Amino acid sequence: METEAVAELIRIGLPGATVQVSGDGSHFDAVVISEVFEGLTPIKKQRLVMETVKPQIASGELHALSIKTLTPTQWADQGQG
Numbered sequence: 001m002e003t004e005a006v007a008e009l010i011r012i013g014l015p016g017a018t019v020q021v022s023g024d025g026s027h028f029d030a031v032v033i034s035e036v037f038e039g040l041t042p043i044k045k046q047r048l049v050m051e052t053v054k055p056q057i058a059s060g061e062l063h064a065l066s067i068k069t070l071t072p073t074q075w076a077d078q079g080q081g
Helices: 003-013 042-052 054-059 072-077
Strands: 017-021 027-033 062-069
Touching: 003 017, 003 027, 003 054, 027 072, 042 054, 042 062, 062 072
Parallel strands: 027 062
Antiparallel strands: 017 027
8 A cells, every 4th residue: 555545545534634644555654633633532533543444454455554643732732733
């Protein structure tokens, strides 16, 4: 899989999210910034993102995905926004 394909799957599953993905074809790192994460526990945030790529993980097309989830406020607080 290509990094942009992974990013697009996440964007489709979480409309309005800002998504940055890096990786080598089977192992990927994603940073996902979305207002939908507001008030959610870290595990719920992870599950929301993983749900967007579930078929690709089940098929083995996507082997590993490391996820960092942030709200827009958290992103801005890190000096990124």
